[in-house]
Amino acid sequence: MIRRTFIKQTAAATSLVGLGGLTMGMGVDTLSRKQKKHITILHTNDVHSHIEPFPSNDPKYANLGGAARRMGVITAVRKENPNTLLLDAGDIFQGTPYFNFYGGELEFKLMSMMGYDAATIGNHDFDNGIGGLAAQMPNASFELLTANYDFSNTIMDGLTKPYKVFVKDGVRIGVFGLGIKLSGLVNQNMFKETKYLDPLEMATDTVKTLRQKERCDLVICLSHLGYEYRNRDTISDIALAGKTEGIDLIIGGHTHTFLKKPTIVQNKNEKFVLVNQVGWGGINLGRVDFYLDDKNNLESSSLVLDI
Amino acid sequence: MRRTTLLTIIYAIVIYTTAISCKEESHYAPERIKGEIIPVNQNSPTSEEITQAILPYKEAIQAEMDSVLAIAPASYTKKDGKLNTAVGNMMADAVYEMANPVFQKRTGYPFNAVLLNYGGIRSALNKGNITTRTAYELMPFENEVVVVELSGKQMRSLFEYLKGGSAHPIAGMEVQLSATGDLLRTQVQGQDIDDNETYFIATSDYLKNGGDHMTFFENPVSTLPLDYKIRNVLIDYFKKYDTIAPVRDNRFTRDSK
Numbered sequence: 001m002i003r004r005t006f007i008k009q010t011a012a013a014t015s016l017v018g019l020g021g022l023t024m025g026m027g028v029d030t031l032s033r034k035q036k037k038h039i040t041i042l043h044t045n046d047v048h049s050h051i052e053p054f055p056s057n058d059p060k061y062a063n064l065g066g067a068a069r070r071m072g073v074i075t076a077v078r079k080e081n082p083n084t085l086l087l088d089a090g091d092i093f094q095g096t097p098y099f100n101f102y103g104g105e106l107e108f109k110l111m112s113m114m115g116y117d118a119a120t121i122g123n124h125d126f127d128n129g130i131g132g133l134a135a136q137m138p139n140a141s142f143e144l145l146t147a148n149y150d151f152s153n154t155i156m157d158g159l160t161k162p163y164k165v166f167v168k169d170g171v172r173i174g175v176f177g178l179g180i181k182l183s184g185l186v187n188q189n190m191f192k193e194t195k196y197l198d199p200l201e202m203a204t205d206t207v208k209t210l211r212q213k214e215r216c217d218l219v220i221c222l223s224h225l226g227y228e229y230r231n232r233d234t235i236s237d238i239a240l241a242g243k244t245e246g247i248d249l250i251i252g253g254h255t256h257t258f259l260k261k262p263t264i265v266q267n268k269n270e271k272f273v274l275v276n277q278v279g280w281g282g283i284n285l286g287r288v289d290f291y292l293d294d295k296n297n298l299e300s301s302s303l304v305l306d307i
Numbered sequence: 308m309r310r311t312t313l314l315t316i317i318y319a320i321v322i323y324t325t326a327i328s329c330k331e332e333s334h335y336a337p338e339r340i341k342g343e344i345i346p347v348n349q350n351s352p353t354s355e356e357i358t359q360a361i362l363p364y365k366e367a368i369q370a371e372m373d374s375v376l377a378i379a380p381a382s383y384t385k386k387d388g389k390l391n392t393a394v395g396n397m398m399a400d401a402v403y404e405m406a407n408p409v410f411q412k413r414t415g416y417p418f419n420a421v422l423l424n425y426g427g428i429r430s431a432l433n434k435g436n437i438t439t440r441t442a443y444e445l446m447p448f449e450n451e452v453v454v455v456e457l458s459g460k461q462m463r464s465l466f467e468y469l470k471g472g473s474a475h476p477i478a479g480m481e482v483q484l485s486a487t488g489d490l491l492r493t494q495v496q497g498q499d500i501d502d503n504e505t506y507f508i509a510t511s512d513y514l515k516n517g518g519d520h521m522t523f524f525e526n527p528v529s530t531l532p533l534d535y536k537i538r539n540v541l542i543d544y545f546k547k548y549d550t551i552a553p554v555r556d557n558r559f560t561r562d563s564k
Contacts, residue, residue, distance in 0.1 A: 037335055051361055065347050067361065072352030073345055097368050097443060100538075106364050110357060127449050171335050187512055189532070217335040248337065262342035278344055285345040292335040306341040 037171045037292040040084040041220065042077055044070070045253030046122065046280035047088065048095030049107055054281065065282040067110050073285055074114055081289075083168040086115055087175065089253035090122025090224035093133075095281070103128050108139035116142040118164055120177030120222035121149065122253060126190045130154050145177030145222060148202040150195035163206055163214075171217045171292060174210030178203060178223045178240075180254055199225060199235050200243055207246040218290060221250045227257040227277050241265035241273040249274045249288055256280040261307050262288065272305060372440040376545035380552050384431040388474060390484075390559040394432045395476035397553035398445070399423055401544035402509055402537065403478040406452045409533050410509070418454045418507035419495050420479030422465065423537075424519045427511065428476070437551055442541040450511040452535045455527040459502035464523035466493040466500075469559070477558055484561040491562070511537055 053066035078084050088111065093104045104125075111119070119142060125133055134155040137144070147162035163176035178199045182191045203221060210216040221240070228238040237252040245268045258279040265273045278284035383394040399421045411417045430444040457465065469475060469482050470490055483492035493499070495506055505528050512532065515524045545551060 036338075052365070063349055066351075066353075068353045068355075068357040069347045069351035071354035071357045073347060075354065076352060077345075094449070095447075097372060097440075098364060100443065100449075101368050101371070102364060106361065110360060113357060113360060172333065184517070187516060211333070215333050217333040218337070248340075260344065272340075274340065274342060276342060282347060285347060287343050287345050289341040290337045291339040291341075293338045295334060295336045298336055298338055303337060304339040306339060 039290045040081045041288040043087045043251045043286040045089035046091040047282045049099040050281040088119035090120045091124045094124040094127045104136040112141040118143040122224040147206045148197040153193035173218045174216035176206045226254040252277040375436045377437040382434040385428040388555045393553040399476035399478035405540045421509045423476040425473045446538040452533045454531045456529040486562045486564045
């Protein structure tokens with residue numbers, strides 16, 4: 001049995017009890033006061049072309065993972081809650097012959113079949129060059145999101161978006177993507193004239209847009225920056241969480257970090273941000289459930305984290 | 308009629324409340340968040356649809372991967388030598404032999420030597436059938452051969468680096484360390500290093516770009532990428548020979564006391 005930690009933003013425990021009565025209201029009251037909502041986020045990162053389960057002789061991950069099983073789990077979760085978003089934090093490509101032989105075609109096709117809503121771009125997604133990535137875009141029915149790669153002078157121009165707003169059961173969920181600095185990690189002849197923009201600045205701007213212009217109820221960052229680095233000045237998911245405001249969840253990748261549970265970080269305004277990452281190779285699916293209520297019904301800062 | 312009026316009123320209320328809400332940043336806020344990790348393993352339900360979609364790709368890859376290219380009469384691991392190993396020598400020799408014609412075709416002259424990295428030998432070369440899969444196991448990455456032109460001075464830095472004592476695969480050059488680990492003899496194509504000469508060294512783009520701290524590759528006199536993946540070098544090498552039986556030799560040695 002997993003031990004659960006309950007953390008509250010404030011000591012306003014009674015506010016939760018008080019909310020129960022609201023849905024009992026009738027007439028005009030039910031119109032102005034919205035029903036409680038439940039949004040489920042499923043996520044992967046660094047799947048690295050692991051379409052089949054790891055082989056039975058793998059020293060570490062024998063028989064784990066596999067796209068067909070992942071789809072099985074996703075289907076079960078969707079049955080439980082149709083208001084589910086499925087997201088990936090990059091490094092979809094590279095790691096098995098499926099990529100070497102087919103250049104990411106099957107990876108994108110399967111993700112489309114699984115109903116992925118969005119993904120961000122990892123450094124290995126440039127492994128067949130930016131042209132290799134662009135060539136696979138027709139196989140992707142999901143959005144490729146990046147707020148800090150400027151592709152305007154490249155073949156990927158127009159094929160990505162900085163963010164997308166998904167509406168599930170009336171809840172507006174803003175999802176945006178952040179990529180890691182490419183120089184030093186990827187050959188320049190692979191990423192060509194892709195411009196890397198400062199992830200902290202772009203995150204700050206994008207969250208502002210999502211919160212104010214797009215009126216999002218939830219903001220999720222798909223990041224391939226990496227979980228955390230010894231050098232605290234290097235931008236990472238943990239650093240980003242602490243230096244921004246208005247992000248509810250950072251879904252990370254790149255560092256292949258196996259977390260037992262999402263990490264809780266306090267943001268600039270001392271509000272909670274969750275940072276999650278589920279290792280690599282499709283061994284795990286991350287699941288985060290958001291239970292929301294009309295803002296007017298909530299005590300200003302009461303939030304229960306059931307982690 | 309009455310019904311329409313009632314609906315209109317309800318709509319009006321909805322629009323009114325929506326209008327009010329629009330002034331806010333958003334409508335909903337989380338009151339509870341729950342997080343968990345779901346393992347994907349033998350106990351997970353399986354999607355037949357996905358299994359079927361994978362099948363034709365899987366079969367095509369298997370057929371290609373398992374086609375026999377050559378035979379290895381014994382097993383060769385990267386642990387079977389201190390400063391040079393049979394499998395490492397095979398990889399460096401394969402680059403020397405297979406990539407040189409490509410380079411020569413473009414430049415009119417051959418490159419002089421090869422330097423790869425010990426960490427880049429990703430598996431053993433096992434006794435028995437050598438298949439395309441073997442090449443993928445030895446070299447799972449997409450790295451390509453790049454030829455860098457180094458000055459005599461940069462070559463000296465290269466040899467200083469090799470003094471470190473890892474069995475980095477080399478071909479076309481010889482390094483002899485003293486018992487105390489100093490450089491005794493450093494030669495390219497059997498010749499001592501001439502400071503006024505430049506040398507063409509084939510390596511991988513990974514190392515050329517500073518991988519494994521090979522900083523002597525940082526500012527070469529010139530660079531020529533060959534668009535030839537190291538894995539494909541190995542596949543072509545295995546296709547060329549029926550038997551692959553590499554040996555440990557004297558290209559990189561250290562004197563014993």
